[in-house]
Amino acid sequence: MVVDAPETNADLARKARLDYPILSDPGLQAVDAYGLRDAGGGPDGQDIAHPASVLVDGAGIVRWTSVTRNFRVRPVPADVLAAVDGLGPARRSGQP
Amino acid sequence: MKDDVRRPSRWLLAATGLLLGVVGVVGYFVVALHLGAWLPSVRNDAIPNWILVGLGLALSILAVVRARRRLVPGLLLGLNVAVAAAFSAMLYVVSVMPPASGPSIGAPAPAFALVDQGERTVRLEDFRGAPLLIVFYRGHW
Numbered sequence: 017m018v019v020d021a022p023e024t025n026a027d028l029a030r031k032a033r034l035d036y037p038i039l040s041d042p043g044l045q046a047v048d049a050y051g052l053r054d055a056g057g058g059p060d061g062q063d064i065a066h067p068a069s070v071l072v073d074g075a076g077i078v079r080w081t082s083v084t085r086n087f088r089v090r091p092v093p094a095d096v097l098a099a100v101d102g103l104g105p106a107r108r109s110g111q112p
Numbered sequence: 113m114k115d116d117v118r119r120p121s122r123w124l125l126a127a128t129g130l131l132l133g134v135v136g137v138v139g140y141f142v143v144a145l146h147l148g149a150w151l152p153s154v155r156n157d158a159i160p161n162w163i164l165v166g167l168g169l170a171l172s173i174l175a176v177v178r179a180r181r182r183l184v185p186g187l188l189l190g191l192n193v194a195v196a197a198a199f200s201a202m203l204y205v206v207s208v209m210p211p212a213s214g215p216s217i218g219a220p221a222p223a224f225a226l227v228d229q230g231e232r233t234v235r236l237e238d239f240r241g242a243p244l245l246i247v248f249y250r251g252h253w
Contacts, residue, residue, distance in 0.1 A: 017224075017226070017246055017247065017248050017249075018249050018250075018252075022230075022231050024251075024252055025229040026229040026230065028229070028252060029229045037228035037229070037232075038228060038229045039224070039227070039234055040226055040227050040228070041224075041226050045226075046222070047248065049222035049224065050221075050246075050248070051212060051213040052214060055210075057209070057210075057250065058250070059253045064250050064251055065248040065250060065251070066210075066214075066248065067209075067248060067249055067250060068214050068247075068248045069245060069247050070215055070221065070248075071244070071245050071246075072245075072246065073243055074239075074240060074241045074242050075240075076220050076221055076236065076237075076240060077221065078215045078218065078219055078220070079243075080217065081214045081215060083212050083213075085208060085209055086204070086207050086208050086209060088156070088207045089155075089156045089207075090152065090156065091152075092156065096245060100243055100245070103243055
């Protein structure tokens, strides 16, 4: 999820061969709903999203988050996979 | 006489130290910009880079300690300290962000309806029944 336009995201998806959806949130509605606005953080002082990862289980509940305090630091894949494994089979599928 | 022969090797020691520091720093940015997806822990912690910078500093200091004429090794050490300080500032000062709360664990994820790269509308509900990882990022510029 990013403030960039869909065309920019289409370019990125093509160049980096990404097959998952890249959602465009230029108005920062979702960014605000998730409490992740970085006011004035863009190169020209515009508001952008704070780098973060949010894991939602099959029932729509937030189960794990990673919100960085340093933009060069992101969760490593092993941490994300461990969080997904931690959901367990029931939560993963959204069954009670 | 012996010292005259050995002095260039001491400059070499100091120069090697500076070179190691520069390689450590430049190597970090190569990793961060081009290989970050493959070497995420190097991008996050820069440990191999700090080892190179530390070794470089140690060589530079050794060169100054062992030199009889310390001007050139001293200048090289100064340069190396400046490189390490700039690296430190880049990693731990310039890239620090204001705190953000993020969503609460255990709360329902806020709903969204946004367009993807193919102009299709994607909603949170579309992912019911499967885990969903939402990654927020700063954008391309």
